[in-house]
Amino acid sequence: xxxxxxxxxxxxxxxxxxxxxxxxxxxxxxxxxxxxxxxxxxxxxxxxxxxxxxxxxxxxxxxxxxxxxxxxxxxxxxxxxxxxxxxxxxxxxxxxxxxxxxxxxxxxxxxxxxxxxxxxxxxxxxxxxxxxxxxxxxxxxxxxxxxxxxxxxxxxxxxxxxxxxxxxxxxxxxxxxxxxxxxxxxxxxxxxxxxxxxxxxxxxxxxxxxxxxxxxxxxxxxxxxxxxxxxxxxxxxxxxxxxxxxxxxxxxxxxxxxxxxxxxxxxxxxxxxxxxxxxxxxxxxxxxxxxxxxxxxxxxxxxxxxxxxxxxxxxxxxxxxxxxxxxxxxxxxxxxxxxxxxxxxxxxxxxxxxxxxxxxxxxxxxxxxxxxxxxxxxxxxxxxxxxxxxxxxxxxxxxxxxxxxxxxxxxxxxxxxxxxxxxxxxxxxxxxxxxxxx
Amino acid sequence: xxxxxxxxxxxxxxxxxxxxxxxxxxxxxxxxxxxxxxxxxxxxxxxxxxxxxxxxxxxxxxxxxxxxxxxxxxxxxxxxxxxxxxxxxxxxxxxxxxxxxxxxxxxxxxxxxxxxxxxxxxxxxxxxxxxxxxxxxxxxxxxxxxxxxxxxxxxxxxxxxxxxxxxxxxxxxxxxxxxxxxxxxxxxxxxxxxxxxxxxxxxxxxxxxxxxxxxxxxxxxxxxxxxxxxxxxxxxxxxxxxxxxxxxxxxxxxxxxxxxxxxxxxxxxxxxxxxxxxxxxxxxxxxxxxxxxxxxxxxxxxxxxxxxxxxxxxxxxxxxxxxxxxxxxxx
Numbered sequence: 001x002x003x004x005x006x007x008x009x010x011x012x013x014x015x016x017x018x019x020x021x022x023x024x025x026x027x028x029x030x031x032x033x034x035x036x037x038x039x040x041x042x043x044x045x046x047x048x049x050x051x052x053x054x055x056x057x058x059x060x061x062x063x064x065x066x067x068x069x070x071x072x073x074x075x076x077x078x079x080x081x082x083x084x085x086x087x088x089x090x091x092x093x094x095x096x097x098x099x100x101x102x103x104x105x106x107x108x109x110x111x112x113x114x115x116x117x118x119x120x121x122x123x124x125x126x127x128x129x130x131x132x133x134x135x136x137x138x139x140x141x142x143x144x145x146x147x148x149x150x151x152x153x154x155x156x157x158x159x160x161x162x163x164x165x166x167x168x169x170x171x172x173x174x175x176x177x178x179x180x181x182x183x184x185x186x187x188x189x190x191x192x193x194x195x196x197x198x199x200x201x202x203x204x205x206x207x208x209x210x211x212x213x214x215x216x217x218x219x220x221x222x223x224x225x226x227x228x229x230x231x232x233x234x235x236x237x238x239x240x241x242x243x244x245x246x247x248x249x250x251x252x253x254x255x256x257x258x259x260x261x262x263x264x265x266x267x268x269x270x271x272x273x274x275x276x277x278x279x280x281x282x283x284x285x286x287x288x289x290x291x292x293x294x295x296x297x298x299x300x301x302x303x304x305x306x307x308x309x310x311x312x313x314x315x316x317x318x319x320x321x322x323x324x325x326x327x328x329x330x331x332x333x334x335x336x337x338x339x340x341x342x343x344x345x346x347x348x349x350x351x352x353x354x355x356x357x358x359x360x361x362x363x364x365x366x367x368x369x370x371x372x373x374x375x376x377x378x379x380x381x382x383x384x385x386x387x388x389x390x391x392x393x394x395x396x397x398x399x400x401x402x403x404x405x406x407x408x409x410x411x412x413x414x415x416x417x418x419x420x421x422x423x424x425x426x427x428x429x430x431x432x433x434x435x436x437x438x
Numbered sequence: 439x440x441x442x443x444x445x446x447x448x449x450x451x452x453x454x455x456x457x458x459x460x461x462x463x464x465x466x467x468x469x470x471x472x473x474x475x476x477x478x479x480x481x482x483x484x485x486x487x488x489x490x491x492x493x494x495x496x497x498x499x500x501x502x503x504x505x506x507x508x509x510x511x512x513x514x515x516x517x518x519x520x521x522x523x524x525x526x527x528x529x530x531x532x533x534x535x536x537x538x539x540x541x542x543x544x545x546x547x548x549x550x551x552x553x554x555x556x557x558x559x560x561x562x563x564x565x566x567x568x569x570x571x572x573x574x575x576x577x578x579x580x581x582x583x584x585x586x587x588x589x590x591x592x593x594x595x596x597x598x599x600x601x602x603x604x605x606x607x608x609x610x611x612x613x614x615x616x617x618x619x620x621x622x623x624x625x626x627x628x629x630x631x632x633x634x635x636x637x638x639x640x641x642x643x644x645x646x647x648x649x650x651x652x653x654x655x656x657x658x659x660x661x662x663x664x665x666x667x668x669x670x671x672x673x674x675x676x677x678x679x680x681x682x683x684x685x686x687x688x689x690x691x692x693x694x695x696x697x698x699x700x701x702x703x704x705x706x707x708x709x710x711x712x713x714x715x716x717x718x719x720x721x722x723x724x725x726x727x728x729x730x731x732x733x734x735x736x737x738x739x740x741x742x743x744x745x746x747x748x749x750x751x752x753x754x755x756x757x758x759x760x761x762x763x764x765x766x767x768x769x
């Protein structure tokens with residue numbers, strides 16, 4: 001009996017822990033102070049090949065900042081998978097870093113929490129003004145018409161990477177510029193265990209990036225102008241179907257890619273198993289996987305027809321990392337100084353060079369390092385034909401529910417089940433109903 | 439004959455006939471005697487409740503609020519939602535409720551299979567290990583390896599092994615043995631349930647084994663010797679001595695395995711990432727997705743409270759049922 005009672009107590013407490021896991025408490029004040037002017041905590045996102053690499057890249061720069069200003073920066077590099085939850089926890093508890101990295105697609109969602117310092121005219125003045133930044137990068141810093149919740153730090157864009165030798169062997173003369181050409185080339189390339197195009201079917205964010213761009217090309221968006229979820233429009237359905245059909249109907253994506261989520265498609269590319277991938281700034285990864293620079297080339301991502309441009313010619317989302325300041329920092333002046341330092345022309349050049357990304361600061365883009373064969377198409381895309389993901393507070397939910405729908409459709413395709421307009425629409429309808437009611 | 443008197447003797451007879459009655463009276467005396475240990479447990483119990491009760495109450499409060507990203511910084515200001523969150527959770531015709539009930543049923547089936555298999559393998563291994571043989575120590579250590587490994591490292595290794603194109607499992611069953619026409623998927627689609635079950639049993643049975651070993655060592659050897667003298671075979675010894683003696687151990691073991699398995703979050707999360715395939719969408723991961731991935735903390739909390747209620751009811755019924763059973767065997 002005693003044992004049973006003990007077990008009962010254990011059972012009850014265990015269940016309590018469970019419930020506790022789903023909530024948190026606490027509140028935080030707004031607006032920063034200068035209580036601790038000599039220190040800053042910085043959460044950097046994992047950009048390099050490993051957390052160690054990031055520390056090695058960033059520490060010398062932070063030392064430079066300390067030398068200039070006397071402010072010591074405590075660095076923590078946070079892996080991607082943990083970042084959003086860490087930010088949420090910090091938001092709830094009020095115990096966050098002073099300055100942090102956010103994925104630029106989360107800008108509007110995090111802006112809605114009110115935890116991030118708004119970048120009004122005055123704050124922008126403190127870091128040299130809004131005009132220093134590239135327009136498209138500024139487009140993903142928060143809801144339009146509101147002061148941005150963050151400042152662009154690194155920019156990236158999608159492009160089509162292809163294997164030169166595999167193309168030559170298949171007799172393909174020039175890299176594809178439209179989806180029809182991609183499919184045509186893909187069919188020539190998909191044989192003998194090799195495949196035309198790579199995908200990451202189980203990576204929710206990547207799924208979103210791809211179908212968002214395709215929806216734009218079909219003249220659709222996933223949100224209405226007043227910010228309501230609109231996942232089931234003809235354009236959105238056509239976009240999702242077109243993407244999954246690359247595996248289901250055209251059969252130029254290997255079925256195995258349906259379970260990829262850890263950048264395995266890049267390894268396949270580096271091992272000559274896949275001839276094309278749609279990716280953002282992949283050069284460093286290819287090199288790390290032992291692929292020589294002269295084995296691949298990169299061109300702007302495909303469109304339905306014609307030239308890439310705004311609207312139906314959109315061929316990339318604006319990818320990148322933003323820098324934000326936590327509203328309740330105890331060193332508001334230092335935090336702004338740090339943002340100014342990180343977005344200065346000189347630092348932008350150093351950091352973006354290290355990470356293989358593109359500076360969102362116009363002046364820094366002039367550096368020859370960003371004018372290579374690998375980066376020029378990306379820079380061009382960002383300047384002319386990339387669009388920011390919907391800047392609505394529900395963006396984060398959208399990534400989850402629609403990203404999951406695409407993942408499930410890929411699973412269907414991989415299992416040989418039919419992917420039809422009706423099945424796509426049903427999945428998207430379910431996704432839409434999972435969005436919180438406003 | 440009086441109508442009023444009739445039931446009384448009847449009751450008395452029932453009491454007399456009920457062999458449990460006398461021990462019950464004895465037990466209440468014992469209960470008074472063992473009051474002291476409970477008193478000593480009280481401080482720890484109070485602290486436990488404080489640490490867990492406060493978050494639980496907050497969780498319940500949150501379940502009645504419309505807590506989204508707009509209010510997360512100061513959740514106390516989130517507007518009241520009444521029973522809306524619960525209504526959404528149990529509206530089985532709409533996607534959220536439908537997904538919740540599907541996930542719940544999946545979890546029930548998964549838990550029944552996993553606990554059953556863990557118990558069976560653990561018990562069989564423990565009985566087997568009672569015999570003294572060469573290499574017993576080594577085997578015992580080997581059996582406990584899954585229990586000793588960090589969960590994340592172990593499960594991520596399984597995830598690699600279950601990969602369709604590069605995993606060792608398909609390499610063996612498809613490439614080497616040729617059992618399938620094409621390499622099956624294990625981490626997406628319907629097979630994901632099997633994958634989850636395999637990993638869960640692999641991870642869970644050593645605990646059952648460990649507890650059963652401890653339980654078996656408490657059974658005096660001379661009972662077996664006496665039984666053997668009376669002509670009882672191995673199977674009879676297991677059925678008549680081992681299993682009944684292990685009853686209290688089993689009660690706790692099954693309950694703990696049930697709660698752990700039902701609430702298991704790590705295994706599906708590491709195997710499948712943020713969005714598990716429908717076939718293997720366990721309730722804990724499902725609630726996590728509802729709260730933390732779609733930032734709908736109110737609904738997530740409502741689901742947690744529903745789950746808590748379910749587990750409390752099941753645990754209560756289980757304890758009631760098993761202690762009744764125990765009374766019967768006492769007799």
